[in-house]
Amino acid sequence: xxxxxxxxxxxxxxxxxxxxxxxxxxxxxxxxxxxxxxxxxxxxxxxxxxxxxxxxxxxxxxxxxxxxxxxxxxxxxxxxxxxxxxxxxxxxxxxxxxxxxxxxxxxxxxxxxxxxxxxxxxxxxxxxxxxxxxxxxxxxxxxxxxxxxxxxxxxxxxxxxxxxxxxxxxxxxxxxxxxxxxxxxxxxxxxxxxxxxxxxxxxxxxxxxxxxxxxxxxxxxxxxxxxxxxxxxxxxxxxxxxxxxxxxxxxxxxxxxxxxxxxxxxxxxxxxxxxxxxxxxxxxxxxxxx
Numbered sequence: 087x088x089x090x091x092x093x094x095x096x097x098x099x100x101x102x103x104x105x106x107x108x109x110x111x112x113x114x115x116x117x118x119x120x121x122x123x124x125x126x127x128x129x130x131x132x133x134x135x136x137x138x139x140x141x142x143x144x145x146x147x148x149x150x151x152x153x154x155x156x157x158x159x160x161x162x163x164x165x166x167x168x169x170x171x172x173x174x175x176x177x178x179x180x181x182x183x184x185x186x187x188x189x190x191x192x193x194x195x196x197x198x199x200x201x202x203x204x205x206x207x208x209x210x211x212x213x214x215x216x217x218x219x220x221x222x223x224x225x226x227x228x229x230x231x232x233x234x235x236x237x238x239x240x241x242x243x244x245x246x247x248x249x250x251x252x253x254x255x256x257x258x259x260x261x262x263x264x265x266x267x268x269x270x271x272x273x274x275x276x277x278x279x280x281x282x283x284x285x286x287x288x289x290x291x292x293x294x295x296x297x298x299x300x301x302x303x304x305x306x307x308x309x310x311x312x313x314x315x316x317x318x319x320x321x322x323x324x325x326x327x328x329x330x331x332x333x334x335x336x337x338x339x340x341x342x343x344x345x346x347x348x349x350x351x352x353x354x355x356x357x358x359x360x361x362x363x364x365x366x367x368x369x370x371x372x373x374x375x376x
Contacts, residue, residue: 104264105230106362113160114138116198116352118328120166122338127170127328127350139177139321142358149363151318153229154178156357157196157216159208164200165348168334172198172352176324177216178317190216191315198352215354219315227273230361231266232316235308259301263292270312271296271304278304318361 116138118127126134144150154177164170173195180194190196196216218225228235261268271278271285271294278285284300287293296304328350330338338347 107226107229108360109155109226109357110142110360111355111357112142113353113355116172116326116354118172118350120330120334120338120348120350122341122347125330125335127172127330129326135325135327137321137324138326139324139356142356142360143320147362151320151361151363153218153225153316153318153359153361154216154356155218155222155225155359156214156355158213158355158357159198159215159352160213160355161207161351161353162198162200163205163349163351164202165205165350166334167202167337168331169202170200170328170331170334170350172200172326172328172350174198174324174326177321178319180317181314189219191219191317194317198354200350200352218317220312224312225316225359228266228270228312228316229318229359230363231269232308232313232318233363235266235270236305236313259296259298260288260293261296263287263294265294267296267301267304267308268294270308274304274307278307 116129116136118129121128124134128134129136142152174197175195177190177196178194180190180192182192198215271280275285278300280300284297286295288295
């Protein structure tokens with residue numbers, strides 16, 4: 087009697103539940119006081135540095151994160167005779183892509199310039215403190231999916247041999263239609279130019295076969311066009327602070343009237359994406375040999 091081998095093979099299918107992404111807007115009032123003898127502006131509570139951005143993050147859910155899609159200054163009231171520079175640092179980890187003409191995406195920090203004796207709304211392009219290099223549609227399309235596209239489930243799978251004398255075979259990479267990498271490849275087929283062996287749909291299921299080398303090429307393309315400029319953050323080390331210019335410090339130190347101390351007030355608006363990530367899932371798909 088001949089041996090009877092099963093024609094059934096099991097493949098792991100990478101599925102993904104989409105993240106919950108919502109756009110929100112928050113307005114902050116930054117108010118500081120110039121106090122004689124202090125080298126920094128003192129914000130409410132007498133603090134040299136504050137982190138109002140932490141209000142955007144859930145403290146109960148460590149998976150929650152934010153992508154900023156715009157920061158704007160709406161109003162400035164500077165009662166001093168000097169320009170003040172409010173530094174907002176560590177908004178996120180910068181890309182460090184362009185050291186000659188750095189963008190805020192490269193630095194992760196920005197400045198709010200407060201002109202001397204200015205009081206009123208800020209209008210036009212002067213309102214813009216930060217806009218990402220990526221457009222809103224790109225950020226919204228891939229927010230919460232970028233790590234999955236870059237790594238999860240991308241290693242080739244090995245099937246067991248049919249018998250001990252057979253060498254193991256590498257399984258094709260099979261991703262569910264819901265997987266972010268599939269979406270990215272479909273959206274960029276003209277630029278990636280996949281062949282049939284690189285990327286094609288299984289006619290009998292909502293899955294896609296992806297060649298391993300092509301998957302790595304798609305990942306690299308995603309990294310250079312999208313991933314490097316997606317800056318998720320939880321604002322852990324964000325600081326808002328303002329060191330006083332020396333002429334202002336000296337002016338306050340030598341003044342005779344201590345009854346009045348000047349205030350500096352800024353109102354800023356932050357537009358952001360709130361992200362609760364989706365979860366990768368691995369399923370089993372049975373494929374029968376023809």
